[in-house]
Amino acid sequence: xxxxxxxxxxxxxxxxxxxxxxxxxxxxxxxxxxxxxxxxxxxxxxxxxxxxxxxxxxxxxxxxxxxxxxxxxxxxxxxxxxxxxxxxxxxxxxxxxxxxxxxxxxxxxxxxxxxxxxxxxxxxxxxxxxxxxxxxxxxxxxxxxxxxxxxxxxxxxxxxxxxxxxxxxxxxxxxxxxxxxxxxxxxxxxxxxxxxxxxxxxxxxxxxxxxxxxxxxxxxxxxxxxxxxxxxxxxxxxxxxxxxxxxxxxxxxxxxxxxxxxxxxxxxxxxxxxxxxxxxxxxxxxxxxxxxxxxxxxxxxxxxxxxxxxxxxxxxxxxxxxxxxxxxxxxxxxxxxxxxxxxxxxxxxxxxxxxxxxxxxxxxxxxxxxxxxxxxxxxxxxxx
Numbered sequence: 001x002x003x004x005x006x007x008x009x010x011x012x013x014x015x016x017x018x019x020x021x022x023x024x025x026x027x028x029x030x031x032x033x034x035x036x037x038x039x040x041x042x043x044x045x046x047x048x049x050x051x052x053x054x055x056x057x058x059x060x061x062x063x064x065x066x067x068x069x070x071x072x073x074x075x076x077x078x079x080x081x082x083x084x085x086x087x088x089x090x091x092x093x094x095x096x097x098x099x100x101x102x103x104x105x106x107x108x109x110x111x112x113x114x115x116x117x118x119x120x121x122x123x124x125x126x127x128x129x130x131x132x133x134x135x136x137x138x139x140x141x142x143x144x145x146x147x148x149x150x151x152x153x154x155x156x157x158x159x160x161x162x163x164x165x166x167x168x169x170x171x172x173x174x175x176x177x178x179x180x181x182x183x184x185x186x187x188x189x190x191x192x193x194x195x196x197x198x199x200x201x202x203x204x205x206x207x208x209x210x211x212x213x214x215x216x217x218x219x220x221x222x223x224x225x226x227x228x229x230x231x232x233x234x235x236x237x238x239x240x241x242x243x244x245x246x247x248x249x250x251x252x253x254x255x256x257x258x259x260x261x262x263x264x265x266x267x268x269x270x271x272x273x274x275x276x277x278x279x280x281x282x283x284x285x286x287x288x289x290x291x292x293x294x295x296x297x298x299x300x301x302x303x304x305x306x307x308x309x310x311x312x313x314x315x316x317x318x319x320x321x322x323x324x325x326x327x328x329x330x331x332x333x334x335x336x337x338x339x340x341x342x343x344x345x346x347x348x349x350x351x352x353x354x355x356x357x358x359x360x361x362x363x364x365x366x367x368x369x370x371x372x373x374x375x376x377x378x379x380x381x382x383x384x
Contacts, residue, residue, distance in 0.1 A: 026116040028123060029053040032150060033062065033096075034219040036106035036243055037185055043105070044185050045178070046215035048147040051093060051109065052123060060093040063126050066146030068139075082307035086139040086146070088129050097240055106243040110222050113235035114158065121157045129153075142174055142202065142213055142310050151212045151221070160228030163221040167211045174310075175202045175362055177214055186249025188366075195364035196295070197302060199314035203361050255366035263373040270380065285377055286331050292374065293324030315361040318352045319371045321345060334381070342382035349375035 035047040050063040067089040078084035100107050114122070129135060139145060154161055168177065175198070182191040212218040225233045266288075270281040300322055302311035323341075330338050349371050356368065 026120050027055040028116070028119040029055075029111060030114065030119050030122055031109045031111045032219070032222055033240070034108045034110070034215045035100055037181060038103050038105050041187065041190050043103075044187060044190070045181050046105075048150050048215045048218055049096070050122075050126065050150060050153075052126070053093075061090050062093050062096040063130075064089050064091060064096075064146070065137075065149040080306065082138075082140075084139065085136040087137070088126070088135040088149075090130065101241050104243045105241075107240040108219060109236075109238050109240050110219065110234045111236040111238075112222075113230055113233055118158050122153065125153060125157045138307070140309055145213065147215050147218045148213050151209065151218055154222075154225075155209075158227065158233070161225060161233065162227070163208060163212070163225035165221075165224035166208060167217050167220045167224070168206065171205055172211065173203045173205055173362075174210075174213070177206075177211070177217065178202070181214070183252055184248075186251055188252055188254050192255045192364050192366055195362075196316050196320075196367075197299070197314075198310045199303065199312050199316075200361035201310050201312060253366075255364070256369070259366050260369045263369040266373060267376060270377065282332070285381060286328055288374065288377065289324045289331060290328045292320050293322055293326075293328060296320035296322035297325065313361075315359050316363065316367075319349060319367065319374060321348075331381070339382045342378045346375050346378035346382060349378060 029052070031051040031053075033049045033051050035049070037044050037046050047066055049065070051060070052063065053060045065088050066086065068084055068086050072078065072084070097107060112119075137144060137149070175195075178194065179191065182188070182194070208221070212221045223232075223234060223237070227233060266281070266284050269277050269284070296317055299311075299314050299317055299320055302308055303314055324345075327338060327341055352371055353368070353375065356363065
């Protein structure tokens with residue numbers, strides 16, 4: 001009797017297996033993984049990857065376009081100049097998910113509703129990308145990153161794939177999207193630094209495809225995508241790991257408050273009138289002029305000396321004057337030409353304040369007290 005039962009069970013399983021192989025002979029399951037932001041700046045914007053489960057070869061792997069080599073002998077130089085090559089790597093899914101669980105970063109899986117031919121095409125494209133030098137690419141923060149690589153992979157290899165639903169409000173810029181992550185992550189100083197380094201290209205308005213340069217927005221784009229024959233490309237969506245909820249940060253305006261306090265203190269000292277205050281004021285002026293000059297030189301280097309496309313045409317150079325480095329050497333003697341220089345610089349800062357909200361580039365509001373302070377100090381240096 002037992003042998004008869006086992007025989008029936010075997011025939012049932014064999015029948016089910018045969019039926020499955022007829023509907024999906026390649027036995028692949030392909031998903032897009034969207035990983036939540038982390039605590040460090042490099043992980044603030046989350047991450048995207050592709051999971052491939054192959055039930056024939058009993059493999060469960062993750063294709064990761066966000067890999068770079070810390071052991072590269074010129075790592076820091078290449079990273080600074082924007083020439084560091086990222087590459088596609090493969091890792092075991094269990095190791096991948098364990099790392100995100102350890103960092104308490106959520107992972108969402110979108111299983112793709114594709115035909116066997118489309119799955120094979122995607123897998124072959126990934127394998128081609130993985131072969132030899134094909135795996136390397138020059139990373140670009142806005143236009144070519146681990147998320148846009150997946151967006152483009154789907155566009156090229158899934159016939160009829162379309163995502164035509166607006167994911168952001170009309171007129172949204174790259175900078176607006178970056179703000180949504182930085183504000184949510186409670187990183188106002190990182191936001192200030194990014195605003196100083198990134199130029200006016202980040203203020204370009206985005207279309208639907210461009211808005212998917214960050215992981216959460218690629219996830220939304222895939223959710224709203226379809227093909228010629230399917231109303232949705234997502235067959236299932238699930239949390240593989242859901243991180244515990246965190247309190248919303250309340251430090252968004254810290255840089256603005258800090259810069260305002262510093263500006264008020266320096267202005268109060270400069271207008272006090274006694275001889276000791278004058279010496280302190282001149283010392284503070286020299287520090288401000290050197291710091292803004294060094295910042296300007298850095299911005300020029302990022303613009304002309306690196307491959308970072310997002311750092312070109314930077315209007316922060318209107319307050320971070322590179323020529324201040326030269327002015328700083330003569331501030332104690334203050335020859336006549338330097339007085340004229342300071343007068344021109346003061347007028348420039350006044351014009352910058354008046355045009356603050358009309359520039360092609362959105363400047364960080366925390367810099368406004370600094371610009372007002374510099375306008376006052378330039379004028380005073382030109383007049384005394």
